[in-house]
Amino acid sequence: MSSLSQVKVVVVGNGMVGHQVVEQLRQKSDEVQITVIAAEARLAYDRVHLSEYFTGKTAEQLALTDEAQYQEMNVNFHLNTRVTNIERKEKFVETDSGQRFSYDKLILATGSYPFVPPITRHEQEHCLVYRTIEDLEAIQASADVSKVGVVVGGGLLGLEAANALKQTGLETHVVEFAPQLMGVQVDPTGGNVLKSKIEALGVTVHVQKATQVIKEGETSRYRMEFADGTFLETDMILFSAGIRPCDQIAKDNDLEVGPRGGIIINNHCQTNDDDIYAIGECALWNNFIFGLVAPGYTMARVVAGNICGHPQEQFTGADMSTKLKLMGVDVGSIGDAHAKTPGALTYTYENQPEGIYKKLVISEADNKLIGAVLVGDNSDYDTLLQYALNGIDLPEFPEQLILPTSRGDSPALGADALPNEASICSCHNVSKGDIIAAVDAGSCDLGAIKQCTKASTGCGGCSALLKNVFESELQKRGVVVSTDICEHFSYSRQDLFNIVKVGKIKTFHDLLAKHGQGLGCEICKPAVGSILASVWNDFVLQPDHVGLQDTNDTYLANMQKDGTYSVVPRVAGGEITPAKLIALGQVAQRYQLYSKITGGQRIDLFGARVEQLPLIWQELIKAGFETGHAYAKSLRTVKSCVGSTWCRFGVQDSVTQAIDIENRYKGLRSPHKLKMAVSGCTRECAEAQSKDVGIIATENGWNMYVCGNGGMKPRHADLFATDLDTETLIRYIDRFLMFYVRTADRLQRTSVWMENMEGGLEYLKQVIIDDSLGLADELEAQMQHVVETYQCEWNTAIQNPTSVKRFRQFVNSDEKDMNIVFVEERGQIRPARESEKVELSLNADEGFSSANSTDKAEAVV
């Protein structure tokens, strides 16, 4: 769209919605000139998951973007800057720093501010709000010198804030003006159930309390006095009693605002000035302010579409249904939760002992679901939401939808029953039709669907539904979702693992004879080789296993393009003595190997001929080295920073931890390579969050991260558990790794493994931390077996004459492969290029040219 190249768009505000509109604009046009003016000190971050700041997430991890990314997207941005004036006629804005920015289209995404009730003396120290990262820092600082904390406000945000306070270790209270918690989303009975559940978690709830004054306390810092004459003592107060739109800039510039605030917008999200849009929590549409992120994202899409030439896109309201987990308590609210629609009828189910409450609201007239409330159990939420959103006819006995399954089969809504418009992922606005289109375009695994539609990559709440829709679509196309590993075994890798383990099968030949057919192939042989090694841990080059090994395993080294190998001895944790460094250098010099430092903090020696490998290793082993398994799908390295031993900032001894961990898991064969790292403090110099298992030291122990990786599709690891002692840490890693080894597909990294797992990270936590499958002891025992049967494969190999015999180019001659030719570059060898070989062969002795040219001649016969 060439006409867009002159269009100047100024976006005021860089919250989640402000950032979304920038992304949407850039996605739709490379040419629009985008300027962002934001009052906060940092670019957009995830406010929805703000309370995770107190469970170890850093500001960087909450960030939705960073400055480099904005620069790459060619977005101008000005942080810490407020717009003070809009010159609507001349179309420019002025900032508090005196700068002017002219615009063709202006987007106000100024968001909201926390409402603080008019309470006498609320503006003093330790009376705080909960909205920005700076607020969180202030809360943490206040909590550090407090014992008791109160949240004023028992709505959704208030309970989130209470969760945050509880995480800081304070005795936590919630004070609510209304007679119940979450009055907007749930009905009074639901509110009661929620109250007792939250109180059982140690948070005291006070309802129907109107705070009038905050005085000096007797036992604590403050005393809050309520209208009914009672009081509550506390050291700090957090106000979270709703939001108010940041609309001052609109009022000052004659843009229309609602009587109770909010910049009035039409279906195109335009204000009464056609060139000025308002989106997100500052905007008032149809007399309503949307305090959720999803409607804000929809507005952002509409505005970006309108600016980039799609005027037909409109905002027509948003579903305010909500599913969330507050302090571990499920709460769900759909549509008309309070049954206010005339003629609405309800079904309710209440289970007081377990703290579960469910309500259906239906319109009797047309037999449809129009609302629902769920407390204590959200498992029916997805199904109910689909019924409500898509106007699907209710089953004959609607109560079955909320009754426990043991007392009558709950008819799950099949993916087929959903219309194509059905929204599957509300975070990214992905419909069933979008999933179908992705399947038609060739996406044939769940990971690919997620990648191309973005479905289930926001809150992740729709992952089970997504999987159902995807699998049902594949089946409709006659695709049998085959998990067979290849034509020789009609089993998945996980099946084969179990067969090997339970059937005590020790060789590929035995497995093939009993459970497979044919000769095997380059798919199943290495996979079975890896399984046999994981389960029995026998020497990989023993005669029964030698033909199974993939390119690198079979010669215990990494094959390079010319057929030579590289050699990587283990340097656990990246720690190496000068003597060993010298020894390594001497070997490299003697065999004229190209030397390079790897990303995993060790040294790679290139250019070894196959027949040199045993000789090189004999010397390395003598110098105290052992194999580094760089050739295997197994643990590679545990990278570390120098930690508290030397570093001024370190809080734990990361080097010792890394060495211990590397020595524990070295040699473990796994579905794909495994990388780990240990950082000695949150500065994270070991880059642990890009590893399969990352460990970061805290004042109190170790935080464990899982399922990260670098490479082509980098993925940040997820925080898995916090402040672990070393013993627990090792136990979790044992279980995690062995569960991965058992259940992953071949060549599936931990990240993809988890993404394809139903329930994802939460499920993994249940299995590993809560032992929900009762597998923990078995997983640990199996790991212990692997640890105890470790051998340095090179040490075994060089002592075994049969193995050593394998390491030769020719069975009948000691000549060398004359096609391997090196030239010198920067003082080291490198493989000669084809043109260089031709040049060299013209001057070289006959031996080289004859052997080489004959073989090439054969290639073209």
Place this chain on the structure above:
Amino acid sequence: MNTQWITICKTQDLVKGSGVCALVNGRQVALFNLGLAQAKVVATSNWDPIGKANVMYRGIIGSESNTPYIASPLHKQRYSLLDGASLDGNSETLVMHQVKLEDQNVLVKLSH
């Protein structure tokens, strides 16, 4: 070029379910032992025509339907061990040599 049978090595020099390489009249020959119970040997050129290195003997032996094949250790292209043709639709092929076993000896007759 002479096309007589040449004794190369002993059968125990072969590796069950895998390959070794021999230098025969200056040419590199890959010898694969497909037999699991008793030796069944196939000989091909050792030059990987796509990877451009003398490495075919280090590949993995497999089968598709009933066709045994060798997969290049460099980039996994597969060549039939019946006739040396590519099983991935490439024009590059391996050269097949005749091979026989006599009294624990492995003999090869080179193709042109």
